Amino acid sequence: MSVVPFENLACPLDGIPLYREGRSWRCATGHSFDIARQGYVHLLPVQKKRSKEPGDSKAMVAARQRFLDAGFYQPIADAVSKATLEGASGKPSISCLDAGCGEGYYMRQLGLAASGTSLSLLGLDISKWAVLSGARQDDRACWVVGSNANLPVVSGSLDRVLCLFGFPVYPEFARVLSPGGRLIQVDAGQDHLRELREIIYPEVRTESKKVSQAPQGFRRITTEDIRFSLHIAGAEPIADLLAMTPHLYRASQEGRERAAALESLSLTVDVCLHTFERESAAL
Template identity: 50%
Template sequence: MTTPTADSADRPTMTPLTALTCPLDAQPLVRDGQSWCCADGHRFDIARQGHVNLLPVQRKRSLDPGDSKAMVSARQRLFALGGYQPLASALADCVLALMDQEAPLAVLDAGCGEGFYLRQLACAAGEQNLSLTAAGLDISKHAVLAAAKQSRDAAWLVGTNAALPLEDACVDIVICAFGFPVWQEFARVLKPGGHVVLLEAGADHLLALRRILYRELKPARGDAGLSAAEAAGFTISGEVGHLHAGLSLTSNEQIRDLLTMTPHLYRAERDGLARAEAMTALEVELHAELRVFSLEGVQDKS
């Protein structure tokens, strides 16, 4: 497969997923001009950039949940350096290997951020003349706005994984890259036999940066979080894939971007942040774990 570049999503390679539901009453939404409407009259306007906000105020934990505008901008600049491309390519290869070559694939990117991984998947599918029907959802309005500005080919939704505004059994694959999986919701929106492709930080992810920021490093989480997947009816398919890539930061501004795009800016000790922000170059390792979970049989959607 030809490796797509970070800015290669400049042609239509996916179509928007339309199986949307009202976040207030879970009824199906129907497109009405520049709005999505349900039978009870709830109306959600489509923004000028093409995305729609399906996150009601009662589901917000703060006035401006999720990644800030600064975090989104920093992540875009870091992705443009190309270091994360091997992770995106491996994720795309994994998803395409699960595809039925005869039918379009319905994909949800749950926690899509500014759309980097979904766009790379769409480009990879297009190179194989495969079709995607896609939605990208994130709780950050800034991230979804950035995604919509870069591609109008997917349904870009402001929403939460805790209550996905999608119909039952409407997607074939959920991808969740460095996000927060909600397994019961993933099981609800997946078709029987569907899959979750999970990309998570590995034990050595950003290790050089973390050694600068912290006096003591926390141990890796291990597999403790996987019990929720099993409880929701998922089984792990195959072995865990360990992905490794390098990221060369050659300026103080790039190091600051890396800090800004991660939670470390808010978690690290003050002296650790001072050490990192005084640096002008840094080599860091990107380490991710790639897992595939399969949903077998017909699930109880009640």
């Protein structure tokens, strides 16, 4: 198995293909984007940013890395890798975008799972800190600071798009996928981390984030529920779990204090993995 950088980047300003020249990516109209010394490129125009540093903070990224590297979500990573590689048998290579890649855990797991197929990998996140962490850990993939709302990717150039606990923008996913390409999406189920939510919130909602219908331009291939129990021992990994989720900012001060006092926690992990195929008439 080999992992190679994804090369079909597009200019975020005019949408035409970028080509690499030395330590920069350039387009034919003269726009140029320097590659940082850590190995990533910033393709999120200032006018598209809603804050000075959008996305996850440096502390959130570090917490997620510690938690995921400890293997707590390994069953999810295994299911994502299996779904991503499904249908790739016999292909010499597949190109894959992790849209909202965080610090790159699921892409690294995919690289470990692939055999006999070359992977062209692109990790994209709106958080500079997330992309920086991913680039530092794996210099074989292409790492980009960018937005799912305006993917800096050439149309029809991808075989797979991953959207894991993220913010799907289906028209953009349809645009960048080739006909027959697949979207692998993971969302929280109604019982996901219920025990933690019961501690930090006065009332727990039970609605599921499952996608009931295939998005426009896609057809559903499979839907898989992934459910398992998780026991976390120690205050630090519990704090990391809380810090890597939106719950840290949604919970009250009292709720956060209750969580901080825990020395162990048994949890339900409940997620849904959807596989959608891009239809030929998606554009």
